[in-house]
Amino acid sequence: MVARIGFYILGASLVFAMMGCAGASDDEVVAPVVKTEPVEVTESTQNKTAPVPEEIKEDISVTPTPVEIENLSIRIIEKRSHSKDAFSQGFEFSGDRLFESRGLYGESGVSEIDPSNGEVIQWLPLGDEFFGEGLTVLEDTLIQLTWINGVAYVIDIETFAVINVFDYEGEGWGLCFDGELLYMSDGSSRLTVRDPDSFLVVDEISVMRNGVPVQAINELECVGDDIYANVWRTNDILMIDRSSGNVGAVIDGSGLLTAEEAEFADVLNGIAYIEESETFLITGKLWPSMFEVIFE
Numbered sequence: 497m498v499a500r501i502g503f504y505i506l507g508a509s510l511v512f513a514m515m516g517c518a519g520a521s522d523d524e525v526v527a528p529v530v531k532t533e534p535v536e537v538t539e540s541t542q543n544k545t546a547p548v549p550e551e552i553k554e555d556i557s558v559t560p561t562p563v564e565i566e567n568l569s570i571r572i573i574e575k576r577s578h579s580k581d582a583f584s585q586g587f588e589f590s591g592d593r594l595f596e597s598r599g600l601y602g603e604s605g606v607s608e609i610d611p612s613n614g615e616v617i618q619w620l621p622l623g624d625e626f627f628g629e630g631l632t633v634l635e636d637t638l639i640q641l642t643w644i645n646g647v648a649y650v651i652d653i654e655t656f657a658v659i660n661v662f663d664y665e666g667e668g669w670g671l672c673f674d675g676e677l678l679y680m681s682d683g684s685s686r687l688t689v690r691d692p693d694s695f696l697v698v699d700e701i702s703v704m705r706n707g708v709p710v711q712a713i714n715e716l717e718c719v720g721d722d723i724y725a726n727v728w729r730t731n732d733i734l735m736i737d738r739s740s741g742n743v744g745a746v747i748d749g750s751g752l753l754t755a756e757e758a759e760f761a762d763v764l765n766g767i768a769y770i771e772e773s774e775t776f777l778i779t780g781k782l783w784p785s786m787f788e789v790i791f792e
């Protein structure tokens with residue numbers, strides 16, 4: 497535990513140093529963020545209604561390619577606790593370790609959480625001006641996007657120290673790594689394909705459902721030849737062919753929470769594949785629960 501706290505202080509100090517938070521002395525960075533004024537989840541904090549980029553409008557002119565789309569449902573294997581304070585933006589395993597990115601201003605950061613009960617094991621806060629978004633595992637690092645800050649943090653998976661920062665154009669929403677390339681969503685129907693060493697765009701994919709672009713692609717999970725994706729403000733999880741961008745299956749993720757649980761919960765968001773069992777762990781923003789599931 498002492499080592500964990502040490503990692504935390506080191507990581508937090510580095511983040512503050514890298515973000516130019518002058519005045520935040522080491523003495524002040526001693527414990528997981530003290531939230532004296534919880535950020536209220538309002539329309540403005542979740543407002544992602546950016547204008548549709550020109551290139552997306554052009555997508556509409558693309559000749560529709562009929563694709564057989566499978567409709568799948570969710571079979572729950574186990575329901576587990578998840579922090580209702582976690583505005584989940586990225587969710588991914590590295591072996592049996594589970595990592596989560598949290599959003600909202602003043603609440604953002606990266607955590608390692610216990611997959612059996614959702615308890616936080618390590619926590620690296622972002623500065624108050626940063627809004628955390630998608631997260632993926634790349635070898636022995638984590639990469640965390642920010643929404644409109646235009647930076648992605650590369651974090652040592654053991655020490656939680658920030659070891660590099662990438663700049664990028666546009667918004668950051670979801671991120672996954674297929675073992676060779678990174679795939680990133682930006683709230684439109686477009687996925688940018690990026691070089692993992694430089695973070696530069698090497699290709700683009702337009703996500704199409706029956707020939708129609710799907711907007712607001714959010715959290716991502718690379719599994720084999722497919723990318724699983726949440727769609728903001730829906731209960732759909734899409735299975736997308738990563739080479740064509742075509743949606744091959746739609747998974748209905750509605751009805752997972754009880755009415756009581758849903759009262760303060762935000763949207764479904766967060767897909768983490770469990771390689772060993774070939775199952776998924778899914779959750780949502782401010783959800784008190786996460787679910788190990790099979791799509792069938």
Ligand SMILES: [Ca+2]
Pocket residue numbers: 586587588672715716717718766767768
């Ligand atoms: Ca994921």
